[in-house]
Amino acid sequence: MAMTAAEQTRIDALRAAEEKAGVLFETAVGRGLIVPGATEREVSDGIRDLAGELFGIHRFWHKRIVRSGRNTVSPYRENPPDLTIAADDIVFVDFGPIFEEWEADFGRTYVVGADPAKHRLAADLPRLWEDGRRRFREQDDITGEELYRYVLGRIAEAGWEHPETHAGHLVGEFPHERIEGDQRGSYITDGNTAPLRRTGPSGRACHWILEIHIVDPAGGFGGFFEQLLDI
Numbered sequence: 259m260a261m262t263a264a265e266q267t268r269i270d271a272l273r274a275a276e277e278k279a280g281v282l283f284e285t286a287v288g289r290g291l292i293v294p295g296a297t298e299r300e301v302s303d304g305i306r307d308l309a310g311e312l313f314g315i316h317r318f319w320h321k322r323i324v325r326s327g328r329n330t331v332s333p334y335r336e337n338p339p340d341l342t343i344a345a346d347d348i349v350f351v352d353f354g355p356i357f358e359e360w361e362a363d364f365g366r367t368y369v370v371g372a373d374p375a376k377h378r379l380a381a382d383l384p385r386l387w388e389d390g391r392r393r394f395r396e397q398d399d400i401t402g403e404e405l406y407r408y409v410l411g412r413i414a415e416a417g418w419e420h421p422e423t424h425a426g427h428l429v430g431e432f433p434h435e436r437i438e439g440d441q442r443g444s445y446i447t448d449g450n451t452a453p454l455r456r457t458g459p460s461g462r463a464c465h466w467i468l469e470i471h472i473v474d475p476a477g478g479f480g481g482f483f484e485q486l487l488d489i
Contacts, residue, residue, distance in 0.1 A: 292370070
């Protein structure tokens with residue numbers, strides 16, 4: 259089926275939003291916002307202010323997350339106490355900035371120091387994400403449950419654990435389609451037996467974020483990586 263002009267506009271807008279989110283994170287690192295001695299809240303506020311400076315945006319469709327040290331093992335729904343980034347630490351950032359009414363959902367992990375275990379975990383994140391996307395591309399009718407099970411298997415094979423109940427979700431133009439906890443069809447998770455490649459109630463194609471959150475329980479640290487899955 260030929261893609262409509264409206265759908266191509268949606269795809270272009272989602273891609274552009276993600277590219278700007280990438281620039282935001284790269285600039286935050288370049289300006290030294292993610293450094294030992296800074297608190298998680300200070301880093302979050304710094305990136306928030308940078309988003310306003312670079313792109314004139316001040317809205318985020320979900321809570322801004324900066325987690326370091328032991329907080330990196332906490333799942334999204336938790337709100338652990340603010341920590342200060344240590345000298346030999348791992349930090350992940352998860353922001354959902356809104357660019358011209360289009361939302362991005364972007365997550366990256368940074369290692370501060372030379373700890374080899376933390377560097378190995380951080381290096382595994384994009385590899386595991388690519389494994390998930392490769393599986394998605396191999397099966398046209400793959401369901402949310404099938405992709406979730408595959409991702410969990412790859413995480414286990416790499417020697418890590420997964421603290422979340424899903425591995426991604428729908429994404430679109432703002433305001434974000436409100437996702438309730440029992441709406442499994444909106445998540446890459448157990449119980450979502452619908453194909454990910456489908457149209458939603460609006461008649462438009464569904465687009466997805468794939469997110470990888472892995473932890474080393476013994477070491478007390480984890481990491482996170484997310485971006486657009488299907489476009």
